[in-house]
Amino acid sequence: xxxxxxxxxxxxxxxxxxxxxxxxxxxxxxxxxxxxxxxxxxxxxxxxxxxxxxxxxxxxxxxxxxxxxxxxxxxxxxxxxxxxxxxxxxxxxxxxxxxxxxxxxxxxxxxxxxxxxxxxxxxxxxxxxxxxxxxxxxxxxxxxxxxxxxxxxxxxxxxxxxxxxxxxxxxxxxxxxxxxxxxxxxxxxxxxxxxxxxxxxxxxxxx
Amino acid sequence: xxxxxxxxxxxxxxxxxxxxxxxxxxxxxxxxxxxxxxxxxxxxxxxxxxxxxxxxxxxxxxxxxxxxxxxxxxxxxxxxxxxxxxxxxxxxxxxxxxxxxxxxxxxxxxxxxxxxxxxxxxxxxxxxxxxxxxxxxxxxxxxxxxxxxxxxxxxxxxxxxxxxxxxxxxxxxxxxxxxxxxxxxxxxxxxxxxxxxxxxxxxxxxx
Numbered sequence: 508x509x510x511x512x513x514x515x516x517x518x519x520x521x522x523x524x525x526x527x528x529x530x531x532x533x534x535x536x537x538x539x540x541x542x543x544x545x546x547x548x549x550x551x552x553x554x555x556x557x558x559x560x561x562x563x564x565x566x567x568x569x570x571x572x573x574x575x576x577x578x579x580x581x582x583x584x585x586x587x588x589x590x591x592x593x594x595x596x597x598x599x600x601x602x603x604x605x606x607x608x609x610x611x612x613x614x615x616x617x618x619x620x621x622x623x624x625x626x627x628x629x630x631x632x633x634x635x636x637x638x639x640x641x642x643x644x645x646x647x648x649x650x651x652x653x654x655x656x657x658x659x660x661x662x663x664x665x666x667x668x669x670x671x672x673x674x675x676x677x678x679x680x681x682x683x684x685x686x687x688x689x690x691x692x693x694x695x696x697x698x699x700x701x702x703x704x705x706x707x708x709x710x711x712x713x714x
Numbered sequence: 715x716x717x718x719x720x721x722x723x724x725x726x727x728x729x730x731x732x733x734x735x736x737x738x739x740x741x742x743x744x745x746x747x748x749x750x751x752x753x754x755x756x757x758x759x760x761x762x763x764x765x766x767x768x769x770x771x772x773x774x775x776x777x778x779x780x781x782x783x784x785x786x787x788x789x790x791x792x793x794x795x796x797x798x799x800x801x802x803x804x805x806x807x808x809x810x811x812x813x814x815x816x817x818x819x820x821x822x823x824x825x826x827x828x829x830x831x832x833x834x835x836x837x838x839x840x841x842x843x844x845x846x847x848x849x850x851x852x853x854x855x856x857x858x859x860x861x862x863x864x865x866x867x868x869x870x871x872x873x874x875x876x877x878x879x880x881x882x883x884x885x886x887x888x889x890x891x892x893x894x895x896x897x898x899x900x901x902x903x904x905x906x907x908x909x910x911x912x913x914x915x916x917x918x919x920x921x
Contacts, residue, residue, distance in 0.1 A: 518913070522910045522914070584917065586917055604810065610892040614912070614913065685733075701906075702815075702823070706729040707729070709792060711886065
């Protein structure tokens with residue numbers, strides 16, 4: 508029920524707050540105001556308070572938030588106190604970049620399998636991961652209890668890759684292929700088209 | 715003024731509509747309804763009509779939209795009837811993937827320079843691009859009249875890279891570094907944190 512009520516933009520901002528708070532923890536900062544958080548991530552204090560209010564009462568009027576407590580609490584809200592095994596399909600340039608992306612690892616995401624259909628790539632190493640044939644997908648998903656899949660295949664193969672992941676029990680998909688895909692209602696999906704981001708910029712430059 | 719009034723989410727959807735319409739053009743489809751577009755991209759007909767209405771009257775009641783005209787019109791709105799020279803700083807895995815990402819090229823984005831500070835990388839080829847030293851950044855931006863810069867450097871170097879790009883006249887930045895940056899008001903910025911996308915998924919899986 509909670510997921511329906513909270514806008515996705517708030518979740519994205521929570522994720523940003525938690526990164527900022529993580530840095531403050533490292534620097535030994537004890538308390539911070541909503542204004543301080545807003546300044547750190549580039550937002551407004553009212554927005555920070557509203558985002559946090561979705562999840563209950565934090566902070567003390569006039570004192571602010573305890574940095575460590577708030578950090579831990581947001582990580583918990585985001586599900587980041589668990590480790591998340593993730594499978595990645597597509598070992599091209601983008602797949603390679605994603606597989607080696609430290610940001611995932613630092614936040615508790617662990618790539619437990621990288622898959623490709625290209626016989627030349629199969630058996631090669633990406634970091635510590637050996638590239639596996641697609642035939643192993645179901646086995647690894649089951650063994651590692653992965654619920655998240657990343658798609659980094661060419662557009663034409665995106666939908667069939669998604670179907671395969673879902674048939675093996677994947678419940679959330681991050682799709683980097685330049686092609687929108689469809690998934691059943693009980694599967695979470697984010698389509699990431701890197702080109703769209705540039706186009707928001709050119710729209711603004713064109714105005 | 716237009717940019718202030720139109721929500722960014724609508725621009726993102728326009729970008730998606732244009733991709734879908736482009737495929738319909740290739741398949742020789744002449745007209746389409748708002749319902750058809752909505753189905754093609756995974757949205758609602760009312761949303762499609764609302765997004766398009768920001769930019770004037772399209773389509774004929776009972777007939778729908780002319781696919782070719784609407785496609786061309788949206789590309790124009792997005793600024794994609796021009797070619798956009800883009801500079802890319804950071805030739806690591808992500809930079810490499812971005813440099814070779816066909817989706818950019820297909821939509822009129824042309825990478826005119828790839829830059830890195832690592833002496834080992836300088837002089838190597840990424841596709842047809844030779845990796846250049848950072849010292850050449852200003853020269854290439856000027857020569858190619860680039861107004862868009864992509865940052866794919868480690869987080870600790872993101873802000874100084876942005877400052878450099880801006881000092882050389884860049885007006886829009888796509889930041890892939892896992893660190894938020896600040897830019898002056900007259901510079902457009904999109905921070906892309908690939909981890910945030912996974913965290914929206916884990917939030918939903920955690921609920």
